Amino acid sequence: MNMNYTAEELAFRDEVRAFLDDKLPADIAAKVKAFRPLTKDDHQRWQKILSAQGWYATHWPEEYGGVSWSPVQKHIWDEESSRYGVPRSVPFGVNMVAPVIIKFGNEEQKQTYLPRILSGEDWWCQGYSEPGAGSDLASLKTRAVRDGDHYIVNGQKTWTTLGQHANMIFCLVRTNTEVKAQEGISFLLIDMDNPGITVRPIITLDGEHEVNEVFFEDVKVPVENLVGEEDKGWTYAKFLLTYERTGLAGIGLSKAALAHLKQLASRRLKNGRPLIEDTTFSQRIAKVEIDLTAAGISNLRIIASVEGGGVPGAESSMLKVKGTEIRQSINDLARRAIGPYALPFVEEELADGFDGEYLSDEHAAPLSAHYFNNRKLSIFGGSNEIQKNIVSKMILGL
Amino acid sequence: MDFRLNEEQQMLQDTVARLVRGEYSFEKRLEFSETEAGFSEAFWGQLSELGLTAVPFSEELGGFGGGGVEVQSVMTELGRGLCLEPYLQSVILGGGLIAQAGNDSQQEQWLGGIASGELKAAVALQEPQSFYDLNDVATRAEKSGDGYVLNGRKAVVIAGHCADLILVSARTSAPNSGDTRDADGISLFALSPDTAGLERRTYPTIDGSKGCDITLNNVQVGADALLGEEGKAADVIEYQSGRAIAALCAEAVGVMEVANELTLDYLKQRKQFGVPIGKFQVLQHRMVDMMSELEQARSMAILAASVADVEQSDERRRILSAAKNVIGRSGQFISENGIQSHGGIGMTWEYNFAHYAKRLIAINHQLGDDDFHLERYANLLQVG
Numbered sequence: 001m002n003m004n005y006t007a008e009e010l011a012f013r014d015e016v017r018a019f020l021d022d023k024l025p026a027d028i029a030a031k032v033k034a035f036r037p038l039t040k041d042d043h044q045r046w047q048k049i050l051s052a053q054g055w056y057a058t059h060w061p062e063e064y065g066g067v068s069w070s071p072v073q074k075h076i077w078d079e080e081s082s083r084y085g086v087p088r089s090v091p092f093g094v095n096m097v098a099p100v101i102i103k104f105g106n107e108e109q110k111q112t113y114l115p116r117i118l119s120g121e122d123w124w125c126q127g128y129s130e131p132g133a134g135s136d137l138a139s140l141k142t143r144a145v146r147d148g149d150h151y152i153v154n155g156q157k158t159w160t161t162l163g164q165h166a167n168m169i170f171c172l173v174r175t176n177t178e179v180k181a182q183e184g185i186s187f188l189l190i191d192m193d194n195p196g197i198t199v200r201p202i203i204t205l206d207g208e209h210e211v212n213e214v215f216f217e218d219v220k221v222p223v224e225n226l227v228g229e230e231d232k233g234w235t236y237a238k239f240l241l242t243y244e245r246t247g248l249a250g251i252g253l254s255k256a257a258l259a260h261l262k263q264l265a266s267r268r269l270k271n272g273r274p275l276i277e278d279t280t281f282s283q284r285i286a287k288v289e290i291d292l293t294a295a296g297i298s299n300l301r302i303i304a305s306v307e308g309g310g311v312p313g314a315e316s317s318m319l320k321v322k323g324t325e326i327r328q329s330i331n332d333l334a335r336r337a338i339g340p341y342a343l344p345f346v347e348e349e350l351a352d353g354f355d356g357e358y359l360s361d362e363h364a365a366p367l368s369a370h371y372f373n374n375r376k377l378s379i380f381g382g383s384n385e386i387q388k389n390i391v392s393k394m395i396l397g398l
Numbered sequence: 399m400d401f402r403l404n405e406e407q408q409m410l411q412d413t414v415a416r417l418v419r420g421e422y423s424f425e426k427r428l429e430f431s432e433t434e435a436g437f438s439e440a441f442w443g444q445l446s447e448l449g450l451t452a453v454p455f456s457e458e459l460g461g462f463g464g465g466g467v468e469v470q471s472v473m474t475e476l477g478r479g480l481c482l483e484p485y486l487q488s489v490i491l492g493g494g495l496i497a498q499a500g501n502d503s504q505q506e507q508w509l510g511g512i513a514s515g516e517l518k519a520a521v522a523l524q525e526p527q528s529f530y531d532l533n534d535v536a537t538r539a540e541k542s543g544d545g546y547v548l549n550g551r552k553a554v555v556i557a558g559h560c561a562d563l564i565l566v567s568a569r570t571s572a573p574n575s576g577d578t579r580d581a582d583g584i585s586l587f588a589l590s591p592d593t594a595g596l597e598r599r600t601y602p603t604i605d606g607s608k609g610c611d612i613t614l615n616n617v618q619v620g621a622d623a624l625l626g627e628e629g630k631a632a633d634v635i636e637y638q639s640g641r642a643i644a645a646l647c648a649e650a651v652g653v654m655e656v657a658n659e660l661t662l663d664y665l666k667q668r669k670q671f672g673v674p675i676g677k678f679q680v681l682q683h684r685m686v687d688m689m690s691e692l693e694q695a696r697s698m699a700i701l702a703a704s705v706a707d708v709e710q711s712d713e714r715r716r717i718l719s720a721a722k723n724v725i726g727r728s729g730q731f732i733s734e735n736g737i738q739s740h741g742g743i744g745m746t747w748e749y750n751f752a753h754y755a756k757r758l759i760a761i762n763h764q765l766g767d768d769d770f771h772l773e774r775y776a777n778l779l780q781v782g
């Protein structure tokens with residue numbers, strides 16, 4: 001047993017810190033730390049800096065322009081970048097579709113799409129969910145019918161995160177209705193500029209526009225855009241989901257949110273003393289900090305176990321459940337910490353360039369909305385109940 | 399024992415229910431919320447036409463002479479409709495403070511208007527540093543000639559942006575210890591929002607309502623603005639906040655009822671894996687837990703209503719804190735688990751559930767959250 005970083009790992013951490021000290025734009029970091037919404041431009045600005053450093057594609061082999069960091073190095077990057085307030089990469093291109101293209105795509109697809117993901121030329125979104133296919137993803141109905149050199153796509157996707165910014169969408173579509181649900185699905189790459197595609201905003205409960213509905217009406221997609229084999233898309237989809245889930249535990253993000261909470265609680269008053277000195281509140285913080293410590297070690301154990309290669313299995317589902325619960329608890333406490341100021345929702349304070357007087361303080365404004373928005377953590381990426389079903393089936397054999 | 403409403407109380411509740419059902423669709427509620435007032439003046443007018451704004455006032459005032467149970471009937475139904483009108487602020491709190499602390503001429507001047515709905519009051523009792531403790535008052539009122547000069551800032555005054563009369567707590571005597579949380583020395587003043595030096599910063603609230611922060615900058619008022627005895631308002635404030643807690647509990651029960659109905663419907667309707675999701679045992683058990691939480695909340699709302707208007711005692715304080723604690727916890731449970739049971743749909747603005755969820759969380763931030771009341775309850779345990 002050795003829970004310490006090696007000398008090389010420590011040197012890597014110093015390198016990461018030096019880079020972030022030097023290159024992370026202060027305005028972006030400030031927004032991230034205060035849970036304020038990021039613009040498309042913020043994301044793209046930071047992505048260019050990362051790409052220039054060669055650190056954007058941490059899940060890719062080097063031959064395609066990725067960094068082949070070890071799991072421990074990735075972990076160090078996650079920790080440090082959360083601490084510094086690095087924006088979370090929009091994962092759909094770089095961390096989701098790219099590994100699928102690398103593993104299952106043909107040479108031409110690799111040549112076409114991978115460089116454009118690295119350069120930020122393409123913004124991808126994920127077209128998995130449909131109105132009738134959420135947890136039961138295999139029941140999806142969007143049809144793709146072969147017509148010469150094209151597929152004609154008809155149907156509807158929903159909950160498409162940041163689809164309003166995207167020019168490309170990777171979709172699961174039904175190409176065969178005669179076979180078992182899982183066996184007639186294909187994985188298609190679709191240009192959103194194609195005629196017949198309509199994107200409609202869905203406003204979430206906090207008033208934000210983060211997700212969308214995407215409609216396909218006789219959309220012509222060239223057959224070259226099929227990844228792998230027709231009807232074999234379910235395999236690729238599941239491969240992608242393991243990548244999706246590994247990131248969802250968000251231990252680093254929870255640590256950053258906890259640090260923010262403690263600062264907040266040191267500045268707010270209760271009975272004339274800092275809230276963090278209040279018995280009830282400090283015990284609530286202590287409990288979540290202890291839970292996070294445990295989840296952090298569980299995370300490291302999973303990371304260590306895949307250090308030699310491979311991807312985590314059902315353990316990552318347990319971590320997703322714990323990790324999201326912990327982050328939601330921290331968000332809950334942050335909202336509680338501002339007491340009655342959890343009620344006001346002063347939207348202009350969240351806007352870029354706000355230079356008026358803050359109603360309470362600059363950290364209070366987004367906290368309630370953030371708490372509500374992060375209820376999504378236990379729903380998306382395969383809801384927590386589904387993760388538990390996976391664990392009980394895969395690990396417990398129930 | 400009989401927990402049923404009597405005939406009159408039932409009629410009252412049915413009246414409000416019919417009105418809310420007829421006039422307050424979810425779509426209309428969203429529209430009302432977007433207006434400058436943040437609620438429907440027309441609906442407020444209907445409430446008062448039916449005499450509902452007069453429910454808790456004595457018959458001499460043209461009121462109904464209603465107590466905790468009558469208020470409970472009204473508030474539960476307003477909760478079911480997620481109504482935005484300032485009933486709690488104006489009728490219960492504003493009206494309550496004036497009825498208890500005001501002298502004859504002040505009562506005559508304002509209570510009739512509040513009872514008839516023509517005059518809206520709001521209460522400015524908390525401050526940026528006070529964290530639910532209503533005795534934590536730093537705003538000062540210095541004697542000046544016949545009257546007073548007020549300076550300070552009041553926080554999160556729900557419905558203060560549209561009130562015709564604002565009841566402000568301020569410290570009139572320097573506490574011996576220099577402690578701004580001393581109960582002794584707090585006074586209540588009734589101010590017109592047009593008074594020079596009073597400024598309001600209005601904002602929407604997370605649950606679709608509106609409020610404001612108020613700064614008082616050398617605000618001069620006459621002696622007739624003082625409500626009740628100088629320096630002795632803390633007890634009145636505590637007593638009336640207790641009535642408001644009971645009312646909020648009743649509102650929360652109405653909100654939770656609908657939240658649970660919506661969730662149950664959804665479990666029966668939404669199909670995944672070829673079956674309604676309500677067939678999955680985890681979701682069944684969770685729904686059962688949500689119902690049990692509602693039952694606990696309902697019991698406490700009834701208990702709270704039963705002490706709302708009785709004489710102040712530690713027993714009354716304990717019950718109201720216990721009720722607010724239960725409501726805070728059960729509200730959060732139903733809110734979070736209801737969203738989860740709905741999946742993505744529960745996260746959307748367009749679907750009404752999310753707004754019920756937000757109101758439940760918001761209620762926990764009014765008049766003390768579950769932690770605040772747990773501590774208050776624990777302190778009363780020690781005392782006896």
Ligand SMILES: Cc1cc2nc3c(=O)[nH]c(=O)nc-3n(C[C@H](O)[C@H](O)[C@H](O)COP(=O)(O)OP(=O)(O)OC[C@H]3O[C@@H](n4cnc5c(N)ncnc54)[C@H](O)[C@@H]3O)c2cc1C
Pocket residue numbers: 125126127128129131133134135136158159160161162211376379380381382383384385386389668670671675678680681738739740741742743745
């Ligand atoms: C903010 C947000 C962003 C999203 N982004 C994307 C995106 O970019 N691309 C994309 O494709 N999708 C996205 N999703 C969709 C997400 O993956 C789905 O919401 C999720 O899979 C749940 O599906 P559902 O919403 O249809 O809920 P349902 O499947 O209808 O489930 C409703 C409830 O029932 C439970 N349930 C269902 N089946 C079972 C079962 N067998 N056992 C126990 N409980 C069960 C669920 O856990 C949930 O609590 C996003 C969702 C949200 C909320």
Ligand SMILES: Cc1cc2nc3c(=O)[nH]c(=O)nc-3n(C[C@H](O)[C@H](O)[C@H](O)COP(=O)(O)OP(=O)(O)OC[C@H]3O[C@@H](n4cnc5c(N)ncnc54)[C@H](O)[C@@H]3O)c2cc1C
Pocket residue numbers: none
């Ligand atoms: C101290 C004690 C005193 C008792 N006294 C008496 C007595 O005087 N007379 C008498 O007749 N019996 C008595 N019992 C028996 C008691 O009623 C049973 O133990 C009880 O009904 C549970 O049955 P079981 O022990 O066979 O557990 P099982 O029925 O085998 O259940 C095992 C576990 O599975 C769960 N489970 C089972 N079915 C479901 C389901 N459909 N969904 C979800 N979970 C499920 C149960 O909740 C339990 O946790 C006593 C038991 C105890 C422990």
